Amino acid sequence: MSTLFIRGGTVVNADRAFLADVITQDGKIVEVGQNLAAPASATLVDAGGQYVMPGGIDPHTHMQLPFMGTVTMDDFFTGTAAGLAGGNTTIIDFVIPDPQENILDAYKKWRGWAEKSASDYSFHVAITWWSEQVRKDMGTLVNDEGVNSFKHFMAYKNAIMCDDETLVNSFKRSLELGAMPTVHAENGELVYLLQKTVSEMGIKGPEGHPLSRPPMVEAEAANRAIAIADVLNVPIYVVHVSCVEAAEAIARARARGQRVYGEVLAGHLVLDDSVYRHPDFATAAAHVMSPPFRPKGNSEFLWRGLQSGNLHTTATDHCTFCAAQKAAGKDDFTKIPNGCGGVEERLAVIWDEGVNTGRLTPSEFVAVTSANTAKLFNIYPQKGSVSVGADADLVVWDPAGSKTLSVKTQFSKGDFNIFEGRTVKGIPSHTVSQGELV
Ligand code: URQ
Ligand code: ZN
Ligand code: ZN
Numbered sequence: 001m002s003t004l005f006i007r008g009g010t011v012v013n014a015d016r017a018f019l020a021d022v023i024t025q026d027g028k029i030v031e032v033g034q035n036l037a038a039p040a041s042a043t044l045v046d047a048g049g050q051y052v053m054p055g056g057i058d059p060h061t062h063m064q065l066p067f068m069g070t071v072t073m074d075d076f077f078t079g080t081a082a083g084l085a086g087g088n089t090t091i092i093d094f095v096i097p098d099p100q101e102n103i104l105d106a107y108k109k110w111r112g113w114a115e116k117s118a119s120d121y122s123f124h125v126a127i128t129w130w131s132e133q134v135r136k137d138m139g140t141l142v143n144d145e146g147v148n149s150f151k152h153f154m155a156y157k158n159a160i161m162c163d164d165e166t167l168v169n170s171f172k173r174s175l176e177l178g179a180m181p182t183v184h185a186e187n188g189e190l191v192y193l194l195q196k197t198v199s200e201m202g203i204k205g206p207e208g209h210p211l212s213r214p215p216m217v218e219a220e221a222a223n224r225a226i227a228i229a230d231v232l233n234v235p236i237y238v239v240h241v242s243c244v245e246a247a248e249a250i251a252r253a254r255a256r257g258q259r260v261y262g263e264v265l266a267g268h269l270v271l272d273d274s275v276y277r278h279p280d281f282a283t284a285a286a287h288v289m290s291p292p293f294r295p296k297g298n299s300e301f302l303w304r305g306l307q308s309g310n311l312h313t314t315a316t317d318h319c320t321f322c323a324a325q326k327a328a329g330k331d332d333f334t335k336i337p338n339g340c341g342g343v344e345e346r347l348a349v350i351w352d353e354g355v356n357t358g359r360l361t362p363s364e365f366v367a368v369t370s371a372n373t374a375k376l377f378n379i380y381p382q383k384g385s386v387s388v389g390a391d392a393d394l395v396v397w398d399p400a401g402s403k404t405l406s407v408k409t410q411f412s413k414g415d416f417n418i419f420e421g422r423t424v425k426g427i428p429s430h431t432v433s434q435g436e437l438v
Helices: 076-085 103-114 132-145 164-177 188-200 215-232 244-255 266-270 273-277 281-286 298-308 323-329 346-355 362-376
Strands: 003-012 017-025 028-033 043-046 051-054 056-058 088-095 120-126 149-153 180-184 236-238 260-265 313-315 394-404 423-433
Touching: 003 362, 003 394, 003 423, 017 051, 051 362, 056 346, 056 362, 076 088, 076 423, 088 103, 088 423, 103 120, 103 132, 132 164, 149 164, 164 180, 164 215, 180 215, 188 215, 215 236, 215 244, 244 260, 244 298, 260 266, 260 298, 266 298, 266 313, 266 346, 273 281, 281 323, 298 346, 298 362, 313 346, 313 362, 346 362, 346 394, 346 423
Parallel strands: 003 043, 003 051, 056 088, 088 120, 120 149, 149 180, 180 236, 236 260, 260 313
Antiparallel strands: 003 017, 017 028, 051 394, 394 423
């Protein structure tokens, strides 16, 4: 394993930024301080005029996910490699058992798929059905495998959607185990009905997607999950919060002292629902994901949620399908596989739209792209901090660097980039993963 000497940078942690050199050895950070002596045989990285930050942690990805009759374009190698190219050094992906599938079997299957990863990874485990065996196996996953969180899809009826019985039992079991329950908050029954209603009106194109999932469909589920968590006195984490109504539900609960946490996708912070009215089917379909991109105004509210501390983490929900796969929904938008990319672009988009505009300080950037996720999912300060003893997962960030994001230069195997053409200021100059310059 390598020894790295990262010299002359400004270290940025969630709590403070300070001038310091960093030395890593055998995959760990061994020294942080001013004017350090270069260890013999160290590889020198000149970080002068740059920031040295904890590598990004993306708490929401789906590499090689089997979904809606197909499998995502990025597998665990190409997806994590794309992340590393953008300064992301850890993903938290999802084991999603089929209903009735033993959750330990599903976990082992996904662990096998992830062996090829180019960076560190972890897993949330989805609870898509309930039985005494599921209850028991949740205990095995926490106590023997170190799983810290359980996901619940409140949408995707007739597939992976779970009902209130599963929510209530799984949330209660999570509390017993000290695990964080998380939710995809959309009312799947309403989606199912609205998809039929919109289709019967003769709307078959991607423009029908947001019409079948209005903000109140998300807010109802967010409020219901928050209420169930309140009654059971368990913390709750709402993934991909996309609209004012859901963000307000979280802020209201937090104002009453409830432990509710919210995640925002980079896409929802910078894009709006005009993408679904693009005349080209492939372009509109490429943006079909759930919850959908929302009307202008929602993004600014989400930024304020991050600034106010009512929303806590950023993610991407990286779940890439190519044009041929999206074309399954050519004549029926409900058949368009849901998902977009972003694992490579998240840090640069949030730095450019967040720090360069003054919405976030560099330390707040580190909080929402790395440290808060590490804290909420119980891997801090091993991850999410530039400090002695932490993993040598780092990004050296050049605030003066610039790049135009494009499918032409991305590492993802997807054939579309939802940030296409966006020129960002502030990009990684070096990524260190597991103690190695990558
Ligand atoms: O719902 C999710 O998070 C997965 C299935 C990815 N797809 C999506 O549209 N968000
Ligand atoms: Zn989701
Ligand atoms: Zn997802």
